[in-house]
Amino acid sequence: MKKYFLVFVLLSTMFSCEEDVKIDFFEENIESSKDADVSINFPKAKGNKTVSELINNTIQNYIISQTNLSEDSLTNLSIEDAVTRFNTEFKNFKTDFPESSQKWEAFIDGEVTYRSPQVISIAINSYLDTGGAHGNTNIRFFNFNPNTGELYTKNDLISNIEGLSNTIENQLKENIKSDSEEPIEDFFFGKDFQLPESLGYSDEGLIILYNPYEIASYSQGIIEFTISYNDINSFLNIN
Missing domain, CATH: 3.30.565.40 (Fervidobacterium nodosum Rt17-B1 like)
Known part of the structure; x- marks a missing residue:
């Protein structure tokens, strides 16, 4: 008892x-x-x-x-x-x-x-x-x-920053190539790839969002896309 x-x-x-x-x-x-x-x-x-x-x-x-x-x-x-x-x-x-x-x-x-x-x-x-x-x-x-x-912090959320960065960079390049209206020729102003200042969660996946001037000129606007959790779970501490 x-x-x-x-x-x-x-x-x-x-x-x-x-x-x-x-x-x-x-x-x-x-x-x-x-x-x-x-x-x-x-x-x-x-x-x-x-x-x-x-x-x-x-x-x-x-x-x-x-x-x-x-x-x-x-x-x-x-x-x-x-x-x-x-x-x-x-x-x-x-x-x-x-x-x-x-x-x-x-x-x-x-x-x-x-x-x-x-x-x-x-x-x-x-x-x-x-x-x-x-x-x-x-x-x-x-x-x-x-x-x-x-x-x-980013380190709290991400277990493998290099792996996640590579996945985001590849997806970003695909999105830029598919943008036939105004493709970005020189993103990050000639610097190496950088993760966005902040990452967001949604039901569909991890939201990748770059604000104006963070990746390109103001005229490019906000660049946003979502990566499925299935593709990046191995890189995240928190899913």
């Missing part, structure tokens, strides 16, 4: 831990159009307090940094504070250049692209236009440990 009791206690502890680290997401929306046009949508974690706070702080700090036009590192700001600051910068711009018809824009949209017991992947798409020839678009993936809320 004592043996069965111990088993029951262990199982109860395991199930309790699973409940503790359960994380759900809801959408947060912040909009402002009185001064600059600002629209920010992002997934906000809820559930285990420690885990959800780590995830939320990482996402919110990144969003704040995307609206920061100064070289200062902003700390202890909310996203609402960052929007107010962005609007103030725009009003200062209008004061200095009253003849300009430019209205600043900041559009940020985030979504959970993948969830499993091993990884939560969130993509944040940012578009900022504060004048110039064109606005700037940037997409970044954040891969979280669902049990701790901490960000995985």
Whole structure:
């Protein structure tokens, strides 16, 4: 009887831990159009307090940094504070250049692209236009440990960087060859192949995404493709 009791206690502890680290997401929306046009949508974690706070702080700090036009590192700001600051910068711009018809824009949209017991992947798409020839678009993936809320590093995710790099490079070359509209003649600006700044997970496979200027000129836009997990599982620590 004592043996069965111990088993029951262990199982109860395991199930309790699973409940503790359960994380759900809801959408947060912040909009402002009185001064600059600002629209920010992002997934906000809820559930285990420690885990959800780590995830939320990482996402919110990144969003704040995307609206920061100064070289200062902003700390202890909310996203609402960052929007107010962005609007103030725009009003200062209008004061200095009253003849300009430019209205600043900041559009940020985030979504959970993948969830499993091993990884939560969130993509944040940012578009900022504060004048110039064109606005700037940037997409970044954040891969979280669902049990701790901490960000995985590339070394956490990848067991064989050389093997994965070779597979991605071959696929990239195939995609470039098949692009008959505007093929890239000199990607990475003459440098050796490089992994993208961030990799994302989806149900279909690993998302490979290069932002403008990361691999080619702005006119090439974002270069994105997905590699099936079946082709790269042997190179990954986390599938």
